[in-house]
Amino acid sequence: MKNVLRTFLRFLENNVGRMWMGLVYLFLYIPLIFLIVFSFNSTRQDGVFTGFSLRWYEALLSDSRLVEGFFLSLKVALITGTLSVVLGSFAAFVLVRYLRFTGRTLFYGLVNAPLVMPEVIIGLALLLLMVAVQRTLGWPDRGFITIVTGHTLLGMAYATVVIQSRLSEMDRTLEEAAMDLGCRPIQVFFLVTLPSIAPALVSAWLLTFTLSFDDVVISEFLSGPGVTTLPQVIFSYARRGVNPSIYAAATILITVVSLGIIVYSISVMRRQKRLDREISAAARPEQAFPDPDPAK
Amino acid sequence: MNLPLSAGDGFLRTDQLVKRFDGVAAVDDVSLSVHKGEIFALLGSSGCGKSTLLRMLAGFEKPTEGSVILDGVDIASFPPYERPINMMFQSYALFPHLTVWDNIAFGLKREGMPKGEIEARVQEMLKLVQLETFAKRKPHQLSGGQQQRVALARSLAKRPQLLLLDEPLGALDKKLRERTQFELVNILESVGVTCVMVTHDQEEAMAMASRIAVMSHGRVLQVGTPKEIYEHPNCRFVADFIGNVNMFEGELTLDEADRCEVTTEQGVVNVGHGISGTLGMSVAIAVRPEKIHIDKTRPDVNVNLFTGKVREIAYFGSYNTFIVEMPGGRRVKITETNTTRHESSLITWEDAVFFWWDDSAPVVLTQ
Amino acid sequence: MKIPSWFQLNLGRRFVIGVPYAWLLLFFVLPFLILLRISVTDMGNGVDPFAPLIETVEGSWHVMLRYNNYASIFVDSAADAVGGFGNTIYMEAYKTSLKYALLTTLSCLVIGYPFAYFIARSRPAIRPALLMLVMLPFWTSFLLRVYAWKGILADQGVLNNLLISLGIIQEPMVMLYTDVSMLVGMTYVYCPFMILPLYANLVKMDFRLLEAAHDLGASAWKAFWLITVPLSKSGIVAGSMLVFIPSVGEFVIPSLLGGAENIMIGRVVWDEMFSSNNWPRASALAVVMILLILVPLAFYYRSSSDRDAQGRH
Numbered sequence: 001m002k003n004v005l006r007t008f009l010r011f012l013e014n015n016v017g018r019m020w021m022g023l024v025y026l027f028l029y030i031p032l033i034f035l036i037v038f039s040f041n042s043t044r045q046d047g048v049f050t051g052f053s054l055r056w057y058e059a060l061l062s063d064s065r066l067v068e069g070f071f072l073s074l075k076v077a078l079i080t081g082t083l084s085v086v087l088g089s090f091a092a093f094v095l096v097r098y099l100r101f102t103g104r105t106l107f108y109g110l111v112n113a114p115l116v117m118p119e120v121i122i123g124l125a126l127l128l129l130m131v132a133v134q135r136t137l138g139w140p141d142r143g144f145i146t147i148v149t150g151h152t153l154l155g156m157a158y159a160t161v162v163i164q165s166r167l168s169e170m171d172r173t174l175e176e177a178a179m180d181l182g183c184r185p186i187q188v189f190f191l192v193t194l195p196s197i198a199p200a201l202v203s204a205w206l207l208t209f210t211l212s213f214d215d216v217v218i219s220e221f222l223s224g225p226g227v228t229t230l231p232q233v234i235f236s237y238a239r240r241g242v243n244p245s246i247y248a249a250a251t252i253l254i255t256v257v258s259l260g261i262i263v264y265s266i267s268v269m270r271r272q273k274r275l276d277r278e279i280s281a282a283a284r285p286e287q288a289f290p291d292p293d294p295a296k
Numbered sequence: 297m298n299l300p301l302s303a304g305d306g307f308l309r310t311d312q313l314v315k316r317f318d319g320v321a322a323v324d325d326v327s328l329s330v331h332k333g334e335i336f337a338l339l340g341s342s343g344c345g346k347s348t349l350l351r352m353l354a355g356f357e358k359p360t361e362g363s364v365i366l367d368g369v370d371i372a373s374f375p376p377y378e379r380p381i382n383m384m385f386q387s388y389a390l391f392p393h394l395t396v397w398d399n400i401a402f403g404l405k406r407e408g409m410p411k412g413e414i415e416a417r418v419q420e421m422l423k424l425v426q427l428e429t430f431a432k433r434k435p436h437q438l439s440g441g442q443q444q445r446v447a448l449a450r451s452l453a454k455r456p457q458l459l460l461l462d463e464p465l466g467a468l469d470k471k472l473r474e475r476t477q478f479e480l481v482n483i484l485e486s487v488g489v490t491c492v493m494v495t496h497d498q499e500e501a502m503a504m505a506s507r508i509a510v511m512s513h514g515r516v517l518q519v520g521t522p523k524e525i526y527e528h529p530n531c532r533f534v535a536d537f538i539g540n541v542n543m544f545e546g547e548l549t550l551d552e553a554d555r556c557e558v559t560t561e562q563g564v565v566n567v568g569h570g571i572s573g574t575l576g577m578s579v580a581i582a583v584r585p586e587k588i589h590i591d592k593t594r595p596d597v598n599v600n601l602f603t604g605k606v607r608e609i610a611y612f613g614s615y616n617t618f619i620v621e622m623p624g625g626r627r628v629k630i631t632e633t634n635t636t637r638h639e640s641s642l643i644t645w646e647d648a649v650f651f652w653w654d655d656s657a658p659v660v661l662t663q
Numbered sequence: 664m665k666i667p668s669w670f671q672l673n674l675g676r677r678f679v680i681g682v683p684y685a686w687l688l689l690f691f692v693l694p695f696l697i698l699l700r701i702s703v704t705d706m707g708n709g710v711d712p713f714a715p716l717i718e719t720v721e722g723s724w725h726v727m728l729r730y731n732n733y734a735s736i737f738v739d740s741a742a743d744a745v746g747g748f749g750n751t752i753y754m755e756a757y758k759t760s761l762k763y764a765l766l767t768t769l770s771c772l773v774i775g776y777p778f779a780y781f782i783a784r785s786r787p788a789i790r791p792a793l794l795m796l797v798m799l800p801f802w803t804s805f806l807l808r809v810y811a812w813k814g815i816l817a818d819q820g821v822l823n824n825l826l827i828s829l830g831i832i833q834e835p836m837v838m839l840y841t842d843v844s845m846l847v848g849m850t851y852v853y854c855p856f857m858i859l860p861l862y863a864n865l866v867k868m869d870f871r872l873l874e875a876a877h878d879l880g881a882s883a884w885k886a887f888w889l890i891t892v893p894l895s896k897s898g899i900v901a902g903s904m905l906v907f908i909p910s911v912g913e914f915v916i917p918s919l920l921g922g923a924e925n926i927m928i929g930r931v932v933w934d935e936m937f938s939s940n941n942w943p944r945a946s947a948l949a950v951v952m953i954l955l956i957l958v959p960l961a962f963y964y965r966s967s968s969d970r971d972a973q974g975r976h
Contacts, residue, residue, distance in 0.1 A: 017777075017781035017784065017785070018781075020777050020778060020781060021778060021781050021782070021793070024774060024775075024778045024854075025796060025797075027774075027851070027854075028797065028800050028851075028854070029800065030811075030815065031800075031807075031808040031812055031815065031851070032800060032803065032808065032811070034811045034814060034815055034821060035807065035811045038814065045819065047817065047819040047820050047823065047824040048824060087682070087683050087686055090679055090682050090683040091683040093679055094679060094680050094683065094684075098676060098679075098680060101676075101680065103684075107680075107683075107684055107687070109964065110684075110687040110691055110692065111683070111687065112964070112967065113691065113960075114691070115905075116904060116905060116908045116909060116960065116963055117908070117909070117912075117956075118908070118909050118910075118911055118912020118913065118914075118929060118952065118956075119912065119914070120912040120914050120929040120932050120933070120949070120952075121912055121949050121953060124698065124932060124936065124945060124946065124949050125694035125695050125697065125949070126690065126694050127936075128694060128697045128698055128701055128942070128946070129690070129693060129697055132697055149690060153690050153691060156683070156686070171387075171389070173385050173387055174389050174391060176354075176356055176376070176383075176385070176389070177383070177385055177389035177391075178391075178402070179355075179356075179375070179376040179377050180354060180355075180377070180381075180382055180383045181377075181382065181403030181406060181450070182377045182403050182406035182407060182454070183377055183406055184377055185675060186675070187406070192391060195393045196392075196393075210802055213804075214804045214805055214806065216806055216915050217914050217915065217929075221936075231804065231806050234804075234806055234807065235806060235915070235918075238806070238810050238813070238919055239918065239919070246807065246810060247811075249807070250803070250804070250807040250808075250810075250811070253803055253804060253807065254803050257799070257802045257803050258799060261795060261799055261802065265791070265792070265795055275436060278436060278437045279436050279437070281437070282436070282437050282438050282439045282442070283439050
């Protein structure tokens, strides 16, 4: 009896890491599994799986509010992503390269603040600004432009963090070599720096796109009549009750995202393997300069 | 194309060049003159200012004071991309996203050179470093030695008036280094470009450079050919930095036109030339280990003869090194090449020996 | 070296610094200044959301500053004011928010720290895959995932039905719209924000220090508390701040999963804005919220700027 207990305890001890991780992963994925399973539920009920059906997918496609919201969110997210990456690159450059100028600490604080601030505060403050601007200039009306502005404020902060990390790791001598070979600073940026940080730009874009596509609070504060993003539509449905077309939308989203991530990860791994192979192939022992041509 | 300058003209000159960081001078009043076509080395240990000096020549640091004059033009205020100078970086700094061909062509494209000429020039460079078949590879597909060749080709592609080399052999392993030294010099001399190189490795400097500037704490202590620096160091630091040396401190006790004598704790040293100093001044005597003779039997000399006991021996095959302890405790390093084989006079540990040197061997140092 | 002033920088630098700086000043600083200003205004007359900011009295301009918004946050009526802070619904909301933020931070820490630790200790080859699995839910809409918890925790939901069918309970547990569902939802959403900084910190740790500790006689448990935890302090602080500060103003999760007894301040601000149309009061509530999170914000900045300084060799 004691032995059984002892082996059990030892099993626990050796595997506590894996078990804990397994539990947490389960916790993280339960909602996703629920969404996928119940999107195929034949009835409205949440508690019981009554049968397989695609009716919610059909309902989804015919729900004009959801479809319109989807396209609006797409447009907003595309612009937000691009704008955030541009502004974030500037800010990252400033933070990594320009170490001394008046007002740097304030700049650092401002760039990082949207990361931690509750969105309610950001949304409210921006709304007040927009109203004040509209009062004085007569433009813009609350809607597309205001939402993009709000999302970009948040997106810029995230983009800066991502780009900054890659930029600070970059080999500076490459830029010096470019200058030594005749590049003016602007050319250095486009010919050497940009290719070097390109992966970070892509991840920053994807990150801010996702953030914008997913945002509820800021959109709610800054949207206007007739301008409703997809999360806003979902949120309004959610408060009213259960609507399994949402589950269908979720399942589609989960599938798309998972595929994307898996494809991306595999391609990264493949490329890394190829790189490693090439590097070790080149490092075979060899001579410095071969013997000069005896015929010379 | 410039008119050829005479050997004595300073093709590259620095005039009282100073660089301060936060009040501390990394380069302190350096005035150098580099001749056209020569390979000039800046030699010193880390922190001596040689790298800062090189970066000022390249344009990555702005001098605090002084000027840099290349072929008569003061370039100190020019940014790096406006100088007819190119640099070979210690880490090679090859652009990872470009092929070998594009790396070499990079500087040429910035000049606006027509495509046909770029083709021809890149081919020429590839041939120079013997990498013609590697043109389409990317840097990570090359070995360390191959990357170095690409870096060299890239830095020579624009036919610069001055080539800067930052620890050119530093990244190579020892075996590669010796071969590369000579091949590199051959290439540079065949191209005929004026070079300034920076290194902390005295063997590298001695092997490659036609003239060397020894630096310490931001100042240049001595400039000369490798032989001059080795045989006639002008101060204790240089004597000690280059090669091995035995240093004796003493006082000048006799000073005549053709000889002088220095009295040290270990005895009187005779030197075969005068130094025009004041009697009683403190000087140092530097004697290289290979210039000292050693034997168990007393030789037929009466000056610069000393005795001692052999404490350490290292047998290196082609030469031996002895550490001999003099009465009084002072240890002296002596190197002897194995030109002959005398069974009878084989010296071993604890032997009492005589050692001596010619009066032409010691160098008198006042600094 | 003197820090160069604005005019000493060359044109290129000025442009690169100026563009993001201008954006931030315009869209971040300016709104907050307006927020402060509106918070000391009166409520509007139904057409405008707030009263005019400047009024003319006897021909001269006066800037109107009304502090009654702030007063009404803390006291219900003038009578209560005598005794000090009252017990308004607003103060309740602040307390609730702080309470949940704290609880969320703690539960994320308890769940997330071991998780990050085990990932950091696992084989380098599988770490990227493990991290990717953590991030994957993050890339799918958080709104949808919170929505899912509604379905799972409902009285007729999956969890209850499962427990009943297993015979563990007889009647469905009320989980939705309670403390439980709130906490579950908050912890769920904010976990990655705790895990990632912790992981970044732990993965850089030299685990040979633990071996040295074992060699000197410390048990695994002791070594963990005496060495691992103190060394990961900056990760703990960063993660905690990334969870605590936004949680205070969280709006979506309380709306979907919270009940009527646990109203959080984010919801209150919303109601004041869009139900009562009392923008000045909403602004005042926001300002007080900012003041509440200033201390944690300072903590966050201190720990992140330390890392920023260390990053520059």
